[in-house]
Amino acid sequence: MTTEGAAVPRRAIDDGVALVTGAGRGLGRVIAQRLAADGWAVAVNDLRDGPAEETAAAIRAAGGRAEAFAADVTDEAAVAGLAVAVETRLGPVAVSVANASGPQPSIRLADLDWADVLGHLEFFVKSPLLLAKAFVPQMRRAGYGRLIHLGSDLFDRGSPGWSGYMAAKGALLGLTRGWATELGRDEITVNLIAPGWIPVERHGDVSAAAEDWLERQDLARWGTPADIAGTVSFLASTDAGFITGQRVTVNGGFHYL
DSSP states (O other), rough: OOTTOOOOOOOOOOEEEEEEESSHHHHHHHHHHHHHHTEEEEEEEEESSSHHHHHHHHHOOOTTEEEEEEEEOOOOHHOOOOHHHHHTTTOEEEEEEEEEEEEEEOOGGOOOHHHHHHHHIIIIIIIIHHHHHHHHHHHHHHHHHEEEEEEEEEHHHTTTTTTHHHHHHHHHHHHHHHHHHHGGEEEEEEEEEEEEOOGGGGGGOOOOOHHHHHHHBBBOOOOHHHHHHHHHHHHSGGGGTTTSSOOOSSSSSOOOO
């Protein structure tokens, strides 16, 4: 089985299951397809049935194993139900990829309310917490686990109007490092991938921004979802068993200043 941009597949554990949240489109869909190409059975999560099933169907059409699971991963009861459903239909989860996110409006301080910040925290702090509490017990029983969080390099470079988003992404890094220390003795690794700007469907035409952006980047091309999916693939694999508590920046060598 192959997917666009996929390299030689890395080995998944036997009968291993990987969950990808927000996998109905964009970056999450490509991550799910890459993990399926690696040999993982993929639990495709999205808020809606339709997009999740589209991703799962594409994986199955390419020869992989996948099931769709619609659930709001910021809701405690929904995540608890998701954990039971995935284990029942596919098996215990060994890899959890926290990719889901919500609206990301640019709001400067004068207009920023606590509710705006909470919206980011729901996806980048609460959801990873719920996922970890739901799936770490399954990983402990299996003696193998990978928690992989999607952060952002925006936390390092900063940008006006994005303080709430950056605060939540910074908190996610704190969770990553703390949990890596707590879970290491259980053979569960916890890492964060910090992508640069990776244009996907929702960004539309980005050609007007290319010249200014790429002048500040070592690699003279846009990053692609496949670049992030390849990093997820490695961190999920047995090859990455001695890497934990790390932030892996994938931004083509973007210069912040």
